[in-house]
Structure formats: C-alpha cells, structure tokens
Amino acid sequence: MIRLRDVRLSLGDPAHGSCARFQLPSFEVDQGEAVALTGPSGCGKSTLINLIAGLRRPEEGEVNVAGADLGVLRPSQLDRHRGAHCGMVFQTFHLLAPFTAVENVAIGLRIGGMRKVAIRERAREVLERVGLGHRLNARPDQLSVGERQRVSIARAVAGKASILLADEPTGSLDPQTGRDVFFLLREVAAEEGRCLLLVTHDSALASDMPRRFDCSGLVQRSGDPQRKEKVAR
C-alpha cells in the first residue's frame, strides 16, 4: 500500500542557514496496517507523513502510494490522488471556521469528487459514526476541542480514503479525550481496512499500536556528526 525507497529530500532554506537533509532508505506499510511514528521533535515524522500525502516531493528515490509513483504525477494528479486515497488528521484540527461540522465534512467530500446528491447524507452518516450526530450544525468555535478532532476524523474517513495520516492528533487534547480520539481513529481505520499512520509523542499510545516506527535520525542537520540510517522491517 505504501512503499518508500532511498528517499532523499533537502529541508529548510540554505539561504537562511537552516539546512537539513531527510533520508529514508526503506519504509513499507501494508493495507490495513496501523503504524505509530515516534521520535523526538524535528526528527522527520511529519516530513514522512507529508511525503506519503504528496504534499512534499522527494528529490531522489521512490514514493509509491496506493499503486501510484508520486514522483511522476503532475501536480494536479497529485492533488486528485491525495483526495482519493489519503485522509489527514492534524494536531490543531484544521477545520474551516465559517462552516458547520457537517459542511466541513461535506467540503472534504466535494473536493474528493463525490457526487453532489450523496455528499450531505454521507457527511451526516460519518458524523453520527464519530458520535456527533447531535452537533451537525455547530461551527468549530461552538465545539469542544475533542469534538473538533472528531469532526476532523470524520472528514478524513468520509471519502473512503484507504490511508489515514494522523499528525499528532492527540497533541492538543487532555489525556482522557486524547485516548478517546486515539481509539476512535483505530476503530474507524480498522472498520474498512484502512492503513493508519499515526505520529505521536505519547509512548503509551504508541505501545498500543501493533507496529512502531522510530523516526529518530531520519533528518540530518548540517554539521551533525551522526548519520544514522534506518531500515524498517
């Protein structure tokens, strides 16, 4: 489902003296697999997520997601591929403030290319699934942080994406709400056999995941004496 090989990517802006290099020899995830991405801040967890989502392009190597080599796709094809195959959940929810919960989910579906007549019904259905059937018409500022993250999860899974990419989804939540959201993500991912890649600093949550991938050392900053290469699997 996801395969990265010999991926190299420059990060930061050399003109501003902040040069770093992302390097990943190999990383694979099968369909339905759930992987926790761990490691200290700045180690490359989010970069890995963004490479898989096609938000970043590698300078070298191959990024193959859902059967497509992202390196050869044109920007518009990359956007469509992301909309069709990847659902993203962010630490700060990233909901659109002017729109209600159901509209936030519907916009995701519309952009994903779903037929207009089916969108509203699907958005309602998936919000009910994450326990927000009673908050359909609430705007983000009227929702609690936990509810916002549920809307964000609903938006990610509504389009039937085969890959869920969650970048520290519990980072802004209190421990109990964080655990609730974590288990919800696990459940909705497992229900339809989706891959789940979850970035977390919470070792307890990471240990609850069937597989853990330590991203430490993926990013080498200029002048860094250690150069660690990791091979997963």
Place this chain on the structure above:
Amino acid sequence: MSLIAMAWRYLMFRWLVSLLTASSIALGVALICGVVALRHEAESALSRDAGLYDLVVGGKGSPLQLVLSSVYHLDSPTGNIDFTEYERLRRDSRVLWAAPIALGDNYAGYRIVGTEAHFFDLPGREGNGRFFELARGGIYKDPFEVVLGSYVANATGLEIGDTFFGTHGLVDLPGAEVHQDFPYKVSGILAPTGTAQDRAIFGSLASVWEIHETEERIHSAIQGSALLGSRRERQATAILIRLKAPGLRLWMADEIRKRTEGIAAIPINEIMRFQRGIIDPVQRALLVIASAVVAVSCLSCLLTLHQAAERRRRDIAILRSLGGSRLEVASLVFLEGVILTGGGVALGLALGHGGLALAAGPIRDATGLVVQSWRMPTSELLALGAIAFCGSVASLLPAISCYRRTPIEDLHLTE
C-alpha cells in the same frame, strides 16, 4: 457545497469588511452611473427640445438666452419683435410651420405662453403626425381658455373647467401682481411630451395682449400720464419656426438678422455650444473624480482580498491537503473578488440610478429637463465594463498568489 457558495460563506464570515469594500465600489459606480447617465440624458433631453424648432426669432440679445426663454421656458426673454414679422414669416414658402409666443405671466411658477391655436399643429420631428396630443379636453376657443402641459396639470391639480388667475412676471414671486380681473379657464390638458413644453400653460395670444394692455392703461391712469391715442403696434416675445428643410436654417437666420432689428437663433446650434462650453467641462471634471473613486475602490478591493487570502493561508492549505487543486483554491479566491465586485457594481447601479430617479423631479422643476433615470446609455455600459475588468484584475492577483503557494508551510499556521 459549490465554490460560489463557499466564496459567499467566506465573505459573510467577515461581513463587515465585505460590506465596506462592496460599498466603496458601489460609491464609485454610483458616481460614474450618475454622471454618465445625467450627461447622456441631459444631452438627449436638450437635443429633444432644441430639435422641435429650426429657428427662433426674437428681440436683440443673446441667442442662447432667446432659446432658453422660448424653447426651455427658462431665463428672461431678450425683447420683443414686431408681430408683422411673424405674419411675413408665415407666408414664406420655406416655412413649414411658425407660431408666435408672448410671455409675461405665470401661474404657480409655470409660464403662461400666449400663442395661436395652430401652435398645437406643430408636426412631429419625424414627420409623423402632430407633436402635441391632447390627453383630455380640447384646444382653447375663447381668449381666456388655456391648455395645460401634462406636468403643470399634475403639479397644480388643475382639471378641465377649473379657473385660476395669472400672476405678473415669469417666476412666482411673493407680492407679485395677480391679474384678478382675468380668470383663466382650463379647456384641455396635453399628453406628456418629455420636453419643457410639459411645464408650460398655453393660452391665446389675444389674452396676453389684453391683460397687459389693460394693465398699462390702468398704470398710466394712476400715474396721470396720457393714454396712448392709438392702438400700439402689436409684438410677440418670439417666433418659433419649423422649416421645410433643416438645411435652410443658416440662410433664413442670416436673412432675418439683416432684415429685422431682432435676432434669429438656431436652437440646436446654441444648445450644442452651451453643452460644449459649460456643461461638458463640468461633467468631465465629475467623471475624473468618479474614476478616481473607482480606482481607489478597486485598490481597496485588491487590498481586502489580499488580506483575506493572507489570513486564509491556513484554510487554503487545508483545502489543498483535502485534495483541492491549485485551480480550485485559486478559483475560490477569485470568486470572492468577483462576488464583491459584482455586488458593489449592482449596489452602485441601484444607488446611481435610484438617486437619479429621486433627483429627476427636482431636475425637471429646476431646468425642465426630463431625465429617464433607468435607461443605461452605451457610455455607461462601457464604464461598467471597465470597472468589472478592474475588479476582475484586482481579484485575479490574490488568486494567482494562492495558486502559487505550496500548502506545506501554511498547514502549520494556527487558527
């Protein structure tokens, strides 16, 4: 949810900024609409009136003043001309139609124009039928019967059979002498013509002469001066002429100037000169001001959209992360600009033409110009096209900026 609906929702989300931006565009558009429409309407209204007659003959003075007083019922007459000149002109084989007018009195500020009954036989400008049509009643038969212009009938509420007294002078002044011994009776009301004739009261020439000769005799008696022994040579304030061919205007005018003490003015020439000399420079200045307002409005629109796009970098990045293409997010920003500009233009049109509709009555009262407020001349459509183009360019710049951005760095922005 369509892109238009999303753009609309974003605009409503910051409704105050949107409203202020659209209002500033509307203000510029309203100014431009007002100035352009007023200019066009003034031109066509002035030409419409001036085109009724090929020549106006009157006493010595300014030709423009003669035209304004006898065609538009504005300004004071230049002086009188012998009635015999009218009789001579009427017999001229080149003259299609001629009528004398005598001024001197008013009713409620509307001039009482003494003329002959065949004044109402003035042919239509295109040669189709008569220019004047009666809405009610008939042309006067007795000397002290009058026919009202349509606007006068509406403004005064006078109906067929009603009587009133004329007041001395061409404008309604407090304390002016009222001709109490000479009541006028309304015999007919004209259909609207869309010209200054709607604001006049037409009576017989004989009534005007009789009133003023009687008044003169009374004043002479009061002052103890001798009455004129014999009946004076009768005079008219002006003679209105329609020629068989407009090409004869200059020759006839020249002939009349040489033959008489008075002048002969060609109304359309005088009005064109008046427009070019006085009205056009003022209108051009107003147009420059209005264009400056529109330019500032478009810049303000650009600034608003740019700020909105900057504030929404995170939202744009979210849409991209959901699979939205560059073109979609750029279209969303562009549509916001188009809705703002379109709303501003529509509001400006309503304001401009609505304002013109409100001002039409006072303009008509003050100048006699009949302004058709809701007509859009080609020049206005061109101006609106230019504004729409500027608005689209102003919308396109932030849209291009959004198109070029990569979402990755903006995804880390907080709300």
